[in-house]
């Protein structure tokens with residue numbers, strides 16, 4: 001069954017998705033990674049050159065290509081913004097929102113040297129809050145399940161999703 005992980009940047013969509021796929025012997029697709037393979041440059045560079053709207057179009061395209069993916073789908077945190085994506089996500093069988101408080105997200109993002117996230121890079125906390133707060137009700141509305149990740153390890157979160165799938 002297709003499992004989609006939603007959540008803000010730093011929620012663990014990529015990390016938990018990888019562990020969950022490994023534990024359950026399924027494939028994971030990270031939509032950001034698919035986009036990077038297509039554009040052949042880092043996401044931050046693409047944002048600089050072509051802007052956020054162009055990125056959103058690519059994001060919708062790769063989501064459509066993977067809506068029936070038989071495994072774990074880890075999108076970027078902004079996947080819930082486009083109406084078209086919201087519709088697609090609602091049709092997908094199991095959507096889990098990895099809920100995390102903003103302090104914890106900021107601390108995870110800051111220690112993550114593997115990813116440059118242009119929407120939060122060098123931004124003040126108030127600006128990040130302006131991106132985060134309007135997204136929360138969208139994640140909540142679209143998800144079938146919500147897991148509070150704040151004090152949990154990615155392993156524990158993956159195990160919780162396995163339990164949800166078993167129910």
Ligand SMILES: Nc1ncnc2c1ncn2[C@@H]1O[C@H](COP(=O)(O)OP(=O)(O)O)[C@@H](O)[C@H]1O
Pocket residue numbers: 007008009010011012013014015016077108109111112113115149152153154157
């Ligand atoms: N539950 C967690 N507890 C602690 N650190 C985490 C957790 N989930 C993810 N991280 C760390 O936070 C950073 C961002 O994780 P990532 O999986 O890339 O998030 P996302 O794909 O949702 O933006 C990584 O450095 C990752 O190791």
Ligand SMILES: O=C(O)C1=C[C@@H](OP(=O)(O)O)[C@@H](O)[C@H](O)C1
Pocket residue numbers: 007008009010013014032043075076077078079115116117118119
């Ligand atoms: O929330 C967003 O708008 C974004 C999240 C990023 O992915 P992660 O959520 O995996 O960091 C990446 O798609 C891009 O930088 C934009």
Ligand SMILES: [Mg+2]
Pocket residue numbers: 013014015032074075076
């Ligand atoms: Mg990610």
